[in-house]
Amino acid sequence: NCPEAPKCDKGYLYRSFDGTCNNLGYPLYGKPDLTYDRLLKANYDDGISTPYKAKDGGPLTPARTISNKLYPDIPLKDPIWTLILMQYGQIVAHDLSNIKQEGPDNCCTNETSKNPKCFAIEVPFDITDRMSLAGIKCISFIRTTTDRDQGCYTENEPVEQVSDVNSILDLSVTYGNSLAKSQELRTGLGGKLKVENRNEQDWPPRDPTPTKTCFLPNTEEACYLTGDKRGNQNLQLTVLQVAYLREHNRVCDILAELNPHWDDEKLFQEARKICIGQHQYVSYYEMLPIFLGRDNLLNYKIIYDTDDFVDDYDSSVNPAVYNEHANAANRYFHSNIEGYLKLYSDKFRLSYSSVRLSNWFDRPSFLEEGDNFGGLCRGLTTQLESNVDTFHTSEITQYLFKKAKTFGKDMKAADVQRNRDHGFRSYNDYRELCGLKRATKFSDLSGEINELAIILLQKLYKSVDDIELTTGGSVENHVQGALAGPTFVCIMLKQFSKTRLSDRFWFERSGKTGFTLDQLNEIRKASISRLLCDNSPTTDYMQPEGFKYTSIFGNKLQDCNTLPSINYTKWKE
Ligand code: HEM
Numbered sequence: 001n002c003p004e005a006p007k008c009d010k011g012y013l014y015r016s017f018d019g020t021c022n023n024l025g026y027p028l029y030g031k032p033d034l035t036y037d038r039l040l041k042a043n044y045d046d047g048i049s050t051p052y053k054a055k056d057g058g059p060l061t062p063a064r065t066i067s068n069k070l071y072p073d074i075p076l077k078d079p080i081w082t083l084i085l086m087q088y089g090q091i092v093a094h095d096l097s098n099i100k101q102e103g104p105d106n107c108c109t110n111e112t113s114k115n116p117k118c119f120a121i122e123v124p125f126d127i128t129d130r131m132s133l134a135g136i137k138c139i140s141f142i143r144t145t146t147d148r149d150q151g152c153y154t155e156n157e158p159v160e161q162v163s164d165v166n167s168i169l170d171l172s173v174t175y176g177n178s179l180a181k182s183q184e185l186r187t188g189l190g191g192k193l194k195v196e197n198r199n200e201q202d203w204p205p206r207d208p209t210p211t212k213t214c215f216l217p218n219t220e221e222a223c224y225l226t227g228d229k230r231g232n233q234n235l236q237l238t239v240l241q242v243a244y245l246r247e248h249n250r251v252c253d254i255l256a257e258l259n260p261h262w263d264d265e266k267l268f269q270e271a272r273k274i275c276i277g278q279h280q281y282v283s284y285y286e287m288l289p290i291f292l293g294r295d296n297l298l299n300y301k302i303i304y305d306t307d308d309f310v311d312d313y314d315s316s317v318n319p320a321v322y323n324e325h326a327n328a329a330n331r332y333f334h335s336n337i338e339g340y341l342k343l344y345s346d347k348f349r350l351s352y353s354s355v356r357l358s359n360w361f362d363r364p365s366f367l368e369e370g371d372n373f374g375g376l377c378r379g380l381t382t383q384l385e386s387n388v389d390t391f392h393t394s395e396i397t398q399y400l401f402k403k404a405k406t407f408g409k410d411m412k413a414a415d416v417q418r419n420r421d422h423g424f425r426s427y428n429d430y431r432e433l434c435g436l437k438r439a440t441k442f443s444d445l446s447g448e449i450n451e452l453a454i455i456l457l458q459k460l461y462k463s464v465d466d467i468e469l470t471t472g473g474s475v476e477n478h479v480q481g482a483l484a485g486p487t488f489v490c491i492m493l494k495q496f497s498k499t500r501l502s503d504r505f506w507f508e509r510s511g512k513t514g515f516t517l518d519q520l521n522e523i524r525k526a527s528i529s530r531l532l533c534d535n536s537p538t539t540d541y542m543q544p545e546g547f548k549y550t551s552i553f554g555n556k557l558q559d560c561n562t563l564p565s566i567n568y569t570k571w572k573e
Pocket residue numbers: 086087088089090093097098099163233234325326327330331333334336337396411414415418
């Protein structure tokens with residue numbers, strides 16, 4: 001049942017869609033349907049898959065109770081950063097991983113599945129029926145080092161969760177995670193991706209099975225086909241999905257004019273390479289410094305202060321995403337979500353209307369009404385994100401995916417429950433991994449956690465060793481210059497380091513598969529502001545730093561055409 005390693009063409013200039021052949025020694029590295037990586041070995045009650053209990057053998061406080069007590073809805077705003085920062089974070093998260101919910105044919109579907117080593121378990125998400133988020137999780141076995149390139153698993157090891165997208169930061173949300181998906185998305189003409197034009201704007205093509213993907217009160221409503229299954233999940237996410245789709249086609253037009261002799265394939269791959277370059281640049285050089293601190297990123301060699309190439313590819317690094325990153329640390333930024341989105345109707349951001357998040361989950365048609373898309377491009381770069389703390393909007397803790405019902409699901413209960421069914425070791429173990437002192441009593445936490453939060457933790461956990469990674473990490477005071485505490489910053493730094501090191505096609509590499517130095521320094525002019533300016537026909541003014549609030553004192557709104565932009569003549573052959 002092991003996937004067969006593909007034969008790689010070592011001279012091929014472009015990335016595959018599923019991530020295979022990025023690593024020529026281990027061609028399967030990075031592909032979808034492989035297990036997450038782990039920083040620390042899993043800790044299950046039975047050593048295999050049963051979530052552990054409290055140290056005294058009793059049950060842990062239910063996830064839903066933890067959500068209610070630790071993550072209430074107190075609407076504080078971030079003092080500096082705009083909502084598009086939160087949103088870009090989600091795009092990066094979706095690019096890198098997605099817990100597989102049901103298994104492939106040879107694995108994981110149920111206890112009688114064809115592969116006896118695999119099975120699925122029911123995840124009891126919380127205690128109340130009304131808000132339950134029960135689902136089936138795909139489990140397969142951890143792979144040993146010797147057969148890691150084969151995708152084989154060994155018996156009697158703890159279960160390891162599977163991600164169903166490739167683990168490479170390659171804008172797979174736009175291009176898909178398989179060759180087949182990319183073909184479904186392409187027109188085959190001029191390098192372009194499929195779009196449907198309505199009201200003089202391009203929108204993603206329609207999903208052929210909309211009722212599976214979207215919530216559609218009216219059957220004619222649009223439900224989009226994008227490179228990622230989650231592309232319709234919320235309006236602000238879909239804004240970025242649409243922006244990158246339009247950006248790809250925009251770049252195709254420019255390249256076709258410069259190089260009329262290029263065929264569909266060449267135009268497609270070159271435009272794709274440019275868009276992935278922009279995405280890697282915006283993610284690492286514009287977004288991550290805000291989340292994790294610029295000095296930290298420089299010190300850990302995750303970004304470089306240079307106008308040269310950076311050839312730090314390390315073929316020994318497996319791109320597989322750390323389970324603790326995706327399913328604990330990175331989810332801390334669910335805190336940044338705002339419950340209402342503002343739509344600014346005018347150029348200078350003077351008047352707005354607003355829309356409730358939970359009215360439009362899985363329902364993108366709102367974007368096509370009037371100038372809602374433009375209104376959101378301006379709104380997301382004007383509205384402040386929610387303060388990064390333990391408070392969470394009830395739009396995601398009471399009303400997530402509510403559809404036509406009064407109540408929905410609880411995102412934070414889900415986050416806590418994932419910590420449990422993924423068998424993460426205790427918060428204390430991750431403190432140690434990250435160079436903090438192990439706490440033997442609650443008061444030992446006072447270096448990193450404020451007094452009020454310690455009191456809350458004491459109410460929720462009997463022993464300091466019962467504190468979970470998701471909860472403990474979320475109450476730490478932030479590291480200076482970053483938007484998370486030391487344990488989560490440490491985990492995310494490890495992740496973003498491996499993501500760049502393991503990518504043979506990283507945008508800063510030299511050589512035949514990379515850009516020329518001239519081109520690379522053009523890619524370094526990309527920005528979130530320019531992406532939105534160029535792909536929202538009604539947005540003419542934007543501040544230079546789109547992730548940061550704009551005011552008359554600084555980061556002022558300016559004509560889009562005066563913002564730095566890529567000079568594409570560097571691509572003329
Ligand atoms: C309105 C915004 C958002 C919504 C509605 C949302 C919703 C969700 C949902 C439903 C899941 C799956 C829960 C589960 O079954 O375990 C999830 C997972 C996740 N979210 Fe969010 N999220 C949002 C924003 C963000 C942001 C801003 C980030 C990070 C910056 C983020 C990072 C993640 C990660 C890393 C996962 C796990 C991915 C995986 O499966 O490996 N999300 N989110």
